[in-house]
Amino acid sequence: MDSRDAEIVAPADTAEELSELWRERARILAEVPAAEETGEKLAVLSFQLGEETYGVELKRLSETRRSVPVRRLPGAPRHLLGAANLRGELVPVVDLCPILGLPQREMGPVLPCLLILAQQRDKLALAVDRTKEIVTFPAKEIQPPPLSLDPDRAIFVRGEILVDHRPLILLDVEKITADPRIAGQAHEGR
Numbered sequence: 001m002d003s004r005d006a007e008i009v010a011p012a013d014t015a016e017e018l019s020e021l022w023r024e025r026a027r028i029l030a031e032v033p034a035a036e037e038t039g040e041k042l043a044v045l046s047f048q049l050g051e052e053t054y055g056v057e058l059k060r061l062s063e064t065r066r067s068v069p070v071r072r073l074p075g076a077p078r079h080l081l082g083a084a085n086l087r088g089e090l091v092p093v094v095d096l097c098p099i100l101g102l103p104q105r106e107m108g109p110v111l112p113c114l115l116i117l118a119q120q121r122d123k124l125a126l127a128v129d130r131t132k133e134i135v136t137f138p139a140k141e142i143q144p145p146p147l148s149l150d151p152d153r154a155i156f157v158r159g160e161i162l163v164d165h166r167p168l169i170l171l172d173v174e175k176i177t178a179d180p181r182i183a184g185q186a187h188e189g190r
Contacts, residue, residue: 040139046132046168047115050102053168054128055135060173062118064131068093069110079181081107084114084125091116093125094182096171101153119177126176135163142170
């Protein structure tokens, strides 16, 4: 054997290590990668209403406003707090508490926070205590509303999800804006 052949032949340890390296490489290449999570993801703005945390999908939300003066309307239903002037447009302001079966609270002439919903050309403002955070999660994680929920309230709830071990109640904006008690108010506010 000449000196060139000696370079080609590897010692037994190296040949075994090389063989093991090739087996490990083959094993890694043969692994099926974990499937990426597919499906619809929802981005939701969470907000506080009384002691409960609710959420609305961001795609339904036009904007949020803080410290908004509201003009009261005499003889209005209890859920209609009045109208807010948003850049020259009068928008009806709705208190969700009576609609969702929560205790109604006394509101002053300036509301702490409004969520402005845009449904086609109509706008509607929801009075909330405060906004919290934007939460993103897969739609498949939404659990149905609890069976114990009052049916009159459940129609406005799309479902719930746990966020930081606390339930977030996802509202169904289409059903809220389509409710005759509210839909009529939104059309009158234009």
